[in-house]
Amino acid sequence: MPTEHENYCNGEWVASESGETFAVTNPADETDVVGRLQYSTESDTTWAIEAAADAQDEWAAVPGPERGRILRDAGSIAADRKDELTETLVREEGKTRSEASGEVQRAIDILFYYAEKARDHGGDVKPSSSSSGEIRTKTEPVGVAGLITPWNYPIAIPAWKLAPALATGNTAVVKPASEAPISAKKLIECLDEAGLPPGVVNFVTGSGSTVGGALATHDAVDVVSFTGSSGTGDIVYQDAADDQKRVQLEMGGKNPTVVMPSADVDDAVDIVGSGAFGTTGQSCTACSRAIVHEAVRDEFLTGIVAYAENLDVGPGLDDPGMGPHVSEGELESTLDYVEIAQNEGATLETGGSTLDGGVFDGGHYVEPTVFADVESDMRIAQEEVFGPVLSVLTVGDFEEAVAVANDTKYGLSASIVSENANEIDAFVDEVDAGVVKVNEKTTGLELHVPFGGMKASSNELYREQGDAGLEFYTTTKTVYRNR
Structure with a gap:
């Protein structure tokens, strides 16, 4: 029997209230069922969003170095499980073993990178025009992040969305693509084992219209990051814009x-x-x-x-x-x-x-x-x-x-x-x-520099990865203080 993978909500692995699951099969041999995932409802998604909202203030109060420690430990756990993660990725997405291994390593590297970034991301001190004044900036998390990820990089893209969100004190709900969701689920396992507090990350599988739609429209979601087709991205953007959510879109290319x-x-x-x-x-x-x-x-x-x-x-x-x-x-x-x-x-x-x-x-x-x-x-x-x-x-x-x-x-x-x-x-x-x-191929990205497109490839407002990834998930206060 194939393994049945559950949702992750408020620190617990739980089945959908629907009682229904869907199969993920091996693209190289569709008779090979890699696993079964939850066919989640809007209520399942709402529960996950509410868990993230409830956990947000406490997580934001965790010192940056401690948030970084959890990301670093998760990276170490993923490194120990690299062979397993690689084989899972190959079986559910179809990449070659070399390509899958490289992607898993990228996810590990992203966790380590943002673990270090979490140490010193807090703001800057600026000179004041007054001799008795001080000016500083204070960065704060935006809040609850809805992360909608694609099947073609099923562990790297969840990692590069999640890691900067967590490093800066946001909580998150992850909705992976149904074609290849198990790699993302195992990334969540690594974070759970690293000691992530309940509710900080939640993981819900199911249809894009039901789960993704709830993430784009729920009042408690403050920021949405989407990677996928331009057509779907346009819908996500329009839905999220109704209550002025911050939105990051990475879409198609030619x-x-x-x-x-x-x-x-x-x-x-x-x-x-x-x-x-x-x-x-x-x-x-x-x-x-x-x-x-x-x-x-x-x-x-x-x-x-x-x-x-x-x-x-x-x-x-x-x-x-x-x-x-x-x-x-x-x-x-x-x-x-x-x-x-x-x-x-x-x-x-x-x-x-x-x-x-x-x-x-x-x-x-x-x-x-x-x-x-x-x-x-x-x-x-x-x-x-x-x-x-x-x-x-x-x-x-x-x-x-x-x-x-x-x-x-x-x-x-x-x-x-x-x-x-x-x-x-x-x-x-x-x-x-x-x-x-x-004199290089169009594919392949460094993780410490911004990534994003122009025209229909992006909404052009925000980039992913590097410091740009941190900026997307934070807002800034400017503090004037007179001594």
């Missing part, structure tokens, strides 16, 4: 890599291939558009097709080059875009088909896919596919490359492969993206 004539084409192929097909293309920062100068287009296309065709695909536990899609629905969406692209006139250079037979039976597998002759107004160049599908667009000069890179509603991550310093500087200045990379 991320370009520009390849210029000065680039080493072999390096460009590796950069684009890794960014496009790593994590099965199921990353908001994945490279889905290669914008290639006509002078190197043919050489690049030959190289990227060979890269895709030589990529080993298989079950994540075998640690291949690429794993399966997370679900049948995501696979069907990718296949729909393959058909759309062909109907629009793009040239299918390689891939585009499902894989079946042998180890592929029962899994959600698709070949790494490359399209050429893509025009910027095609749907395949405008809409987020969220699968291992790369569109190659040809341009005649640098100015056209930047214009094409900016010709979408998204603005999350962008990169350029070039040895021309003037092009690089101009690209950094002119591209519409919250993350800009030079």
Whole structure:
């Protein structure tokens, strides 16, 4: 029998009042049931929110170093459980073992990072214009945080939302995506074992409309952080805005890599291939558009097709080059875009088909896919596919490359492969993206610097990670004191 995982409310593991559960299956073999999760109700969510609200004042009063100790201990517990967490992540999300291990390590590192940040996050002393006066700032937690997290980074994203919230004295309710919620649940186990007081973190699984909707609209929730699709993010933002909640949105991307004539084409192929097909293309920062100068287009296309065709695909536990899609629905969406692209006139250079037979039976597998002759107004160049599908667009000069890179509603991550310093500087200045990379893939983030997008990729008000993550969860008082 698969393990039944309960909600975590007010320091207790509890079943939903609905009495219903849903199955989480292995994307590599849907007959493998990884676990069963609670199909929670609005009442379950309300209880969790109220527990967080009741615990908030007491948690805010805990000294920063003590809050940091709990985060540090949770990180150590997660490190001791790294192999287990890695295997769980592979089985429920489909990442390769190497990708999953890297994600788990990132969650551990985030806990350690914010554990240290909790020590000295309290405010600043500023000079006064009066000889008898003092001025200082005092940072305080916003309150109860509703955290709505996606399936594609099922432990790292909960960690980078939770850790700064807890470090700064907020309490939280976590709602993970139903496709891959067990990794987040095990992160909560680590925090519980580290001695987190009851009610400080609560964990509720179920439908987005029921659980996520309650988090966005409940009066006791003060701040909402959401990662997911742009369509759902817009709904969350509108719901939360009714009572002026602070909202952080990280949404979709249509991320370009520009390849210029000065680039080493072999390096460009590796950069684009890794960014496009790593994590099965199921990353908001994945490279889905290669914008290639006509002078190197043919050489690049030959190289990227060979890269895709030589990529080993298989079950994540075998640690291949690429794993399966997370679900049948995501696979069907990718296949729909393959058909759309062909109907629009793009040239299918390689891939585009499902894989079946042998180890592929029962899994959600698709070949790494490359399209050429893509025009910027095609749907395949405008809409987020969220699968291992790369569109190659040809341009005649640098100015056209930047214009094409900016010709979408998204603005999350962008990169350029070039040895021309003037092009690089101009690209950094002119591209519409919250993350800009030079001679690097569009994916991969450092945890101590801000992360977020422009245009439809974000509401642009707040960034995640680093000090920006702390700022989102705090408000500031300015204190004037006359001696």
